[in-house]
Amino acid sequence: MLGSAWLALVSGASVAVHRRDVPPAGMVLPPAPVTRIGVMGMVTETQLEAKPRGTAPWAGSAGTLVVAGRDGAALADIAASEASLRRFLMGLPGVDQVGAEARTAMLATRSIKAASKLAALELVVRMIDLTTLEGADTPGKIRSLCAKARHPDLGDAGVPPVAAVCVYPDLVGTAKAALSGSPVAVAAVATAFPSGRAALDVKLADVRQAVSAGADEIDMVIDRGAFLSGRYQLVLDEVRAVKEACGGAHLKVILETGELVTYDNVKRASWLAMLGGADFIKTSTGKVAPAATLPVALVMLEAVRDFDTATGRQVGVKVAGGIRSAKDALRYLVVVRETAGEAWLAPDRFRFGASSLLNDVLMQRTKQLTGAYVRADDFSQD
Template sequence: MPTTAPAFADATASDSALRRFLFGLPGVDAVGLEARAASLGTRSIKTTAKAYAIDLAISMIDLTTLEGADTPGKVRALAAKAVNPDPTDRTTPRTAAVCVYPDMASTAAAALAGSGVKVASVATAFPAGRAALDVKLADVRDAVAAGADEIDMVIDRGAFLSGRFLKVYEEILAVKAECGPARLKVIFETGELSTYDNIRRASWIGMLAGADFIKTSTGKVATNATPANTLLMLEAVRDFRAATGVQIGVKPAGGIRTTKDAVKFLVLVNETAGEDWLDPHWFRFGASSLLNDLLMQRQKLSTGRYSGPDYVTVD
């Protein structure tokens, strides 16, 4: 089947070929990976650089509501916050996107029309991904038809963990074909993949199949984005671009709640993939509570006073 990376066409020619390719990737030194992630997390960012980092982080947020109790009113309120995060300071950047379930995509699209903020929609039987392929593809078609600019799909972790790598690859290809103009983010649910080697293999499957982004997590399990698993995925997109010329984005999601956390991730991006990824088109935070902390820290930098949580909206 076709791939967006012709240099690796042979790797996806068959299940056995893909298996050989994936198990031929360099093994991950877990101790070294975690040590490097921890070391980069100690970098100190001050004053002007911190202000820049805060604004950049705000502009990279996919402001998200993925709850069974979501209502059109909640989605419209979230869209308003995405467009104007701090009503007291109109210089505050807009967020990158609002992320919702497919049945809320049309509501988000109407609320965000003309704003430049993207509509992202989870699909493919999010978050478990336990559905037949035709159901998953219908989920994607519905979201795109409703106005989604971006689709966040989940891989079949059961297929991956049982070694059916070509099935995972072909499913991503099929979803990508249904996306049309929408960009595709492929979620691995790294907390369920057990090993760093598996995260590296999943990253390469996603990239070979045409993902526009690779994403750590759904935010619905105990272990979500960590500096180490994000560092590993940043290494993967860096190496993929070096081999193919194709740039792919990265989205850590779940568990990133503070400005300090966000800055650590931005340092990882800069020091691993490079400045080209320091842009909302190539790096996103899957978060909601993070935005409020960024806004409070931004207010403190501009006024010298910490306003506290009573001065930002509760999502």
């Protein structure tokens, strides 16, 4: 923290500690004022804040990734060969593990009270992907979950519906029918969730089935085995193929950060997924511990922010697994606000994948409104 405090003194309070990650190697931004940033006693020179967002000449349009670099290389060329992709990913600046953990620990101490808390809790509800991914799921359970998604609190019509219901592909039809006429989307986990261990055509068939059954969003898992053994091209091709199979459905790419071991890997996987066309990058399946953590979310949000700066395309982040309390959820919102910015505080940019979180949020909200502590049994379980 000493280093970051000094950093703020040297380069101004608006420069976040991880801003020095910009720009990633392999792409060069237009000339910008050079700012001196000191970290841990070392002074480096970095170009910051190249151009206002949206008007950047290097930004691609209509989803094509075209980035004009100093040497004319396009971002699309990064993926031209296995070698160039590897060079790009391995060239991404490293993540300062201690710094990331210290920063999230510091942000987690923020106190959000009264009206702000109430507004934040309602935002959390609107960001929730209400999830059930159990072998024991029945159509009846899905229907009751969908009823809860439409009207989370039976005692209070003022509670907005959640963002989506997340189910296995075979239950998409049931969920879709139960949610007809509501703004709640249906998300399906596909591509041999949760392990991702199946042939590509099996995974694609899984996706097509879910999409044809009416899924609005597809949550795919990357091949962690391929990623960890360095076959980045394989992972990228798979994401692209799934993106194509999705058609109009939004694609969320699950990195399963609990299996990626390092924050550097999380960062590389984030970029890989975004290069492959992900609309969202998602931390975890929820089947592996550790699942979502604040530092992992920080690293992913930074990647998303940098990707936006570089390409003009905004990718969402979904945190999933292990987020059970409203307090945890509010901490994530603080990290979102302080990392990617206010634009990401919206359901189309940030999501929580959770099942028990919703009830805790409703309980906190009721407590906030009535002043009396509440009873868990007063809220439906599914």
